[in-house]
Amino acid sequence: MTYTLYQIDAFTDHTFGGNPACVVPLEAWLPEDIMLKIAKENAVAETAFFVSKGDKIHLRWFTPEIEMDLCGHATLATAHCLKTLLNYKSDKIIFETLSGDLNVLVQKDTYKMDFPSRMPTADNLPESILKSLNIKPKEVLKARDYVLVYENETEIRNIKIDRQLFDEINLDPGGVIVTAIGDACDFVSRFFTPQASILEDPVTGSAHCSLIPFWAERLNKKDLYALQVSERMGKLYCEDKGNRVVISGKAKTYSIGHFWIE
CATH class of the missing domain: 3.10.310.10 (Diaminopimelate Epimerase; Chain A, domain 1)
Known part of the structure; x- marks a missing residue:
């Protein structure tokens, strides 16, 4: 065929x-x-x-x-x-x-x-993930994916992963989002998946099911412009609609x- x-x-x-x-x-x-x-x-x-x-x-x-x-x-x-x-x-x-x-x-x-909207809530990060990060987050939340909140965009861009430690855990089917307020947008993010053939996903729409309600509440605004600051870069225009999000x-x-x- x-x-x-x-x-x-x-x-x-x-x-x-x-x-x-x-x-x-x-x-x-x-x-x-x-x-x-x-x-x-x-x-x-x-x-x-x-x-x-x-x-x-x-x-x-x-x-x-x-x-x-x-x-x-x-x-x-x-x-x-x-x-x-x-x-x-x-x-x-x-x-x-x-x-x-x-x-x-x-x-x-x-x-x-x-x-669907997936508002993350406060959680504890597995030790293997915490140790794998060269920069530690200031907040840890979780929905399907872990959401790690950082001080600024520079930290997000500078995050490096020790893959040997990171791959000690299986989050099937989830991953780890790192995020912060953006310099030229409302918020930025990156996305990593343990034990996956592709460690960093260039642009992750489903991650924004959690990022949109989180940042909408934190920034007190419904319409948001986001960048996923991977090497390939992604632009996402976002709207919080309560139990739904528009990406x-x-x-x-x-x-x-x-x-x-x-």
């Missing part, structure tokens, strides 16, 4: 920025072990697979190691693929996912994703190809 593979850079307005995701349209679901092998072969943080169900698109996300419950950048990439490459007619896309129905509204070249961004198609499974 021949399958089409789209690679798209999400949360960016230029190629080689943001977070690369692969998108694979399917007529019917492949076995999970095959989808995991495809994701591993693609060697990006997330591969999205989707099956059209009429008014909805059934969407699943796989890292090279596991199936994820929620992924922002691969959802944005899939919406971009549908609208710009596959001639999807509606400007509202409904994705059926493990995290419930996710609506994406397309406005010109921007994709507005309606996601908006742009995307660029990098490549279109085919692969074969015997």
Whole structure:
């Protein structure tokens, strides 16, 4: 069988920025072990697979190691693929996912994703993670992911991870967010995943399900502009809506190809 593979850079307005995701349209679901092998072969943080169900698109996300419950950048990439490459007619896309129905509204070249809110609460950080950080956080919280709050953007940019210590814990399916108030935006972040083939995720939409309500409350504002200050950099336009958040961004198609499974 021949399958089409789209690679798209999400949360960016230029190629080689943001977070690369692969998108694979399917007529019917492949076995999970095959989808995991495809994701591993693609060697990006997330591969999205989707099956059209009429008014909805059934969407699943796989890292090279596991199936994820929620992924922002691969959802944005899939919406971009549908609208710009596959001639999807509606400007509202409904994705059926493990995290419930996710609506994406397309406005010109921007994709507005309606996601669940995951407010983090105070928690204790595992010793192996704490020891792995060259700069210690001033606050520790947790929802799906640990949220480590720092003094300023400079600290976020200068954080280094001792991977041997960091990988002593498995947070499946979560990770570790580091965040602070931004110099030229409302807040900045970076995202790290223990025991993953890709240690630092370039731009993490799902992490903002926790970052948006946290910073909305801390800064007393509903509309926020965020930067994920990885090497590739990502831009996210955010809105706190109580039990939901809106995460908006742009995307660029990098490549279109085919692969074969015997």
